[in-house]
Amino acid sequence: MTLVxxxxxxxxxxAADVTLKKRGEVVAxxxxxxxxxxATAARRETTENLDALVEEFARNATASGMKVVRAxxxxxxxRAVMAEIGESPxxxxxxxxxxxxEIGLRHHxxxxxxxxxxxxxxxxxxxxxxxxxxxxxxxxIHLSTAEIAQSLSGALGRTLPPEPKALAxxxxxxxxxxxRGARVGISGANFLIAETxxxxxxxxxxxxxxxxxxxTNVVVTGIxxxxxxxxxxxxxxxxxxxxxxxxxxxVYTHVLGRPGGDGVRRTIVxxxxxxxxxxxxxxxxxxxxxxxxxxxxACPVFRQVSGHGYKTVYPGPIGILVAPFLEPQATPSDxxxxxxxxxxxxxxxxxxxxxxxxxxxxxEDLWKSGKTPAAVRQAVGLFRRAQGSGPSASIARxxxxxxxxxxxxxxxxxxxxxxxxx
Amino acid sequence: xxxxxxxxxxxxxxxxxxxxxxxxxxxxxxxxxAWPREGIEGLAAVVIADAIVAETGAIVLFGDDRRLxxxxxxxxxxxxxxxxxxVPTFAEALERFDGAGRMISICGPxxxxxxxxxxxxxxxxxxxxxxxLHLPQS
Numbered sequence: 198m199t200l201v202x203x204x205x206x207x208x209x210x211x212a213a214d215v216t217l218k219k220r221g222e223v224v225a226x227x228x229x230x231x232x233x234x235x236a237t238a239a240r241r242e243t244t245e246n247l248d249a250l251v252e253e254f255a256r257n258a259t260a261s262g263m264k265v266v267r268a269x270x271x272x273x274x275x276r277a278v279m280a281e282i283g284e285s286p287x288x289x290x291x292x293x294x295x296x297x298x299e300i301g302l303r304h305h306x307x308x309x310x311x312x313x314x315x316x317x318x319x320x321x322x323x324x325x326x327x328x329x330x331x332x333x334x335x336x337x338i339h340l341s342t343a344e345i346a347q348s349l350s351g352a353l354g355r356t357l358p359p360e361p362k363a364l365a366x367x368x369x370x371x372x373x374x375x376x377r378g379a380r381v382g383i384s385g386a387n388f389l390i391a392e393t394x395x396x397x398x399x400x401x402x403x404x405x406x407x408x409x410x411x412x413t414n415v416v417v418t419g420i421x422x423x424x425x426x427x428x429x430x431x432x433x434x435x436x437x438x439x440x441x442x443x444x445x446x447x448v449y450t451h452v453l454g455r456p457g458g459d460g461v462r463r464t465i466v467x468x469x470x471x472x473x474x475x476x477x478x479x480x481x482x483x484x485x486x487x488x489x490x491x492x493x494x495a496c497p498v499f500r501q502v503s504g505h506g507y508k509t510v511y512p513g514p515i516g517i518l519v520a521p522f523l524e525p526q527a528t529p530s531d532x533x534x535x536x537x538x539x540x541x542x543x544x545x546x547x548x549x550x551x552x553x554x555x556x557x558x559x560x561e562d563l564w565k566s567g568k569t570p571a572a573v574r575q576a577v578g579l580f581r582r583a584q585g586s587g588p589s590a591s592i593a594r595x596x597x598x599x600x601x602x603x604x605x606x607x608x609x610x611x612x613x614x615x616x617x618x619x
Numbered sequence: 620x621x622x623x624x625x626x627x628x629x630x631x632x633x634x635x636x637x638x639x640x641x642x643x644x645x646x647x648x649x650x651x652x653a654w655p656r657e658g659i660e661g662l663a664a665v666v667i668a669d670a671i672v673a674e675t676g677a678i679v680l681f682g683d684d685r686r687l688x689x690x691x692x693x694x695x696x697x698x699x700x701x702x703x704x705x706v707p708t709f710a711e712a713l714e715r716f717d718g719a720g721r722m723i724s725i726c727g728p729x730x731x732x733x734x735x736x737x738x739x740x741x742x743x744x745x746x747x748x749x750x751x752l753h754l755p756q757s
Contacts, residue, residue, distance in 0.1 A: 208735055215736040261718070318742070319733035335733065342735050361737035369742055376743060377692065393718060403729040403744025406691045409721075410684040431710040445640075446675045446709065446726045449744065454718040457683030 209331070209503040212338045213494035219443020220491070226445075227435070236436045237549045239429035240485035243421065244476040247484075250391040250423045251467060257394030261455040264464040271300030274417060274468045278302060279309070281415050281464045282381045286310035290375050292398075292405035293317040294385025295333055295488055296419050296468055298510045299523055302383070314375045316404035318368050325352040331504030333490040333511065334441040339503040376404060382411030386418035386465075387487075388433060392426050396453040396465065399434065401442075409451060409463075416453075416465040421472045421484055433487065436547035440489035471522035480555055483518040485548045492542035492552055498535050507535060514542035514552045517559065531570040533559040576600075630673040630705050631752065638676035641727035642740065644749040645676065648699070650756055655699050664693035664745070668700040670712040671750060675726050678750060679712040683720035696725070696745035701753050 243250060255265045264281075268274035274296075282289065289311050297303065303313045303324070315324040319336035323329065326348050330336030337345065346359040349367060357367055384405055388397040396416055398405050408414065424433065438444045456463050476484040493499045493513030504512035509520035509527045514536060520528040533556050542552040563569045569577075579600075582593035631647075638645035657667050670679035678698040680687060690696060706712050709724060716722040729744030740746060 212736045316743075317733070318731045322733065337733055340735075342737075345734055361734040362739050364734055365731055365739040365742070373743070395718065401729065402731050402742040403691060404742070406687075406723070407743060410688055410691075427713060428710070430713065431708065434709065442732070446677060446724070448726050448729055450677075450709070450722075450724040450726075452713065452716060452722040454716070454721055457685075457720040459683035459685045459720070461684055 207339075207501075207503070208341050209339050210500050212335060213500050216335075216441075216443050216494050220439055221443075223439040223443055223445050227439075229439075232432045232435050233547055233549065235429070235432035236487070236547055237485065239424050239426075239433055240487065240548045242425050242429075243423055244481050244484040246425070247420065247423070247473060247476050250425055251420045253391040253425075254389050254394060254423050255467065257392065258389075258396075258465060259394070261394045262463075263394070263456065264462075266464060266466045268466055268468045268470070270470050271468070274300045274466050274470070275302055275305040277464075277466045278383065278415050278417060279306075281466075282413060284309070286312070287381065288312045288314070288375055288379045289381045289383060290314050290316050290379040290404075290408050290411065291320075291383040292385065292400065292408040293320050293336070294383070294417055295330075295510065296385060297383065297417050298329060300417075300468065300470065302417065314372060314379070316372050316376055316408060317400070317402060318365060321368055321372065322348060325349060329505065329510055331512065332493055333488045335490065339505065372404070376407045379411055381413045381415070382408035383415050383417060384408040386416055386422050387437065388430060389418065389423045389465075389467075390425075390427050390430065391423050393454070395427070396451075397430060397434075398451040398453070399438065399447040399449065400451075401444075401448040403449060406449060406451065409453060410461060412460060412462065414461055414463045416463065417468065418465070419472055420467050420469055421476070421486075437487050437489050440491035440545070440547045471525070475519065475522040479558065480518055480522075482550050483515065483552070483555060485550055486515050486519060487548055489547060491545045491547060495541040495545040497537055497539060497541065502535070507532065514556065515546075515550070518550075518552065518555050521559075530563070530568060531573065533563060534570070534573055627702055627705070630707065633707075634671065634673040634676060634705065634750070634752075637672075637674055638750060641676040642748075643676040643678075643727050644747070646749070646751055648751050648753040652751075652753070654753060659689045659693060662694035664690045664696045666690055666696065666698050668698040668704050668750070670706050670715055671698070671700045671704050671752075672707075672709055672712055672724070672726075673705055674708045676750065677709065677712070677724045677726035678748065679715075679722065679724050681716055681720065681722050687721070687723060691723075691744050693745050694741075695747040695749070697749040697751060698725075699751045699753060702755075705752075 266277040315321045322337040331339040343359045350357045386396045499513045517532050536556045540553040668678050669681045728740045728746045729742040730740050
């Protein structure tokens with residue numbers, strides 16, 4: 198029998214371990230459960246009053262001098278961005294935004310002849326490689342330093358050593374000029390405050406500052422980022438940064454208020470693209486997500502397959518729940534089965550989304566609507582038959598044993614064990 | 620509003636510890652040290668902090684990008700503050716922001732850990748950050 202060796206030291210696993218360790222240190226120092234409760238309550242208000250809060254945000258942001266555009270879907274959002282920056286191709290700088298990945302904004306702009314620089318280091322690395330980010334806050338989590346060195350050497354046309362400091366330095370040099378000189382900056386948002394019309398962006402590198410202070414700044418974000426009040430922001434930022442990177446606070450927290458007399462023209466494109474449907478249905482709890490990615494680093498499946506295994510922009514446990522709404526075309530029909538239902542995601546979620554339970558519900562929905570993948574249907578049938586008696590049950594049991602002893606499955610069991618060891 | 624002496628001392632102590640953790644250099648101004656003027660000289664920026672967060676060692680600035688862009692483009696940032704700028708947490712700093720322009724909280728040197736979680740300090744924002752606290756001379 199072939200032994201399948203499972204590498205336990207992949208970049209994703211190592212990075213996940215570092216993040217979980219740092220997160221644990223922050224969590225131990227603060228009244229974590231209280232912050233989690235406050236963050237959950239704030240986000241529950243969002244999913245329960247989404248339309249009213251978006252309306253309030255739009256009104257206040259408009260009154261403060263920003264232009265607000267609503268976009269029903271990805272195509273409308275891309276059109277809205279182009280309407281703001283004009284048709285003549287130029288250099289555009291961009292800071293990290295999952296929503297722009299979701300709507301394919303960069304590809305849309307590149308097709309029109311624009312030169313788009315992803316200015317977040319991890320995001321630039323995956324841009325150079327032509328990949329999707331492998332994690333919502335750590336785009337290059339799946340790559341080793343050697344792989345990154347190879348990709349960046351190719352992009353910059355010179356040989357770079359496989360050392361993080363040298364690689365980051367080369368990227369910083371490459372991005373510094375467009376970052377300071379580009380006329381158009383596209384950014385995302387972490388939260389939108391309804392009562393003030395303010396936009397909140399957090400980051401560590403300083404690139405998002407330059408993108409949000411370009412002459413024309415277009416903020417592209419989902420309507421679900423809205424929160425009711427400013428006082429809900431501090432607990433949300435605490436749980437977001439601790440969960441995403443294990444930091445007590447990110448290096449930069451930007452609160453964009455009324456544009457001053459400095460000539461920055463700011464437009465915010467509020468993207469629906471399935472979000473209203475998400476919060477209106479049985480998976481509304483998943484609409485609370487603040488995109489920290491903690492469920493990913495805690496998940497035994499994600500830790501093994503990394504983000505690209507899910508084939509959607511939003512990977513991991515939460516991706517299984519939100520991708521069917523935000524990117525239905527890309528979501529594989531067997532996505533809810535990329536889970537062991539171990540519950541690690543529900544346990545770690547800072548806004549208490551019962552992720553594992555909802556994934557189980559999704560499986561049930563698929564089963565009831567007859568959309569369960571054939572392999573899963575057959576396996577379930579086999580298990581049922583094996584529980585009975587008589588010759589057909591005995592045959593079913595033999596087939597099951599043979600399948601369960603198959604190397605591919607042993608591999609799955611080892612992945613599970615490794616996940617549980619944490 | 621200046622906090623009482625005991626509360627102030629506690630906050631300063633907290634700030635010192637937080638600054639160490641956030642890789643922020645922190646010192647009390649010397650008795651002969653004058654209150655500076657905000658400005659940029661070469662790669663160095665000197666600013667008057669609108670708030671300093673004791674819990675994290677963050678420097679909080681309000682204003683428009685004419686003020687903030689040169690600061691964010693500097694390499695070495697030194698923020699001067701008097702006790703009335705000290706606040707316990709980010710929440711109190713946010714309360715002080717009147718919504719004009721933007722608020723930025725700067726908690727240490729710019730950094731990235733996007734390559735195998737290895738910390739690299741000094742990205743696009745300042746790579747050296749210092750807080751100087753000016754206390755009334757007694």
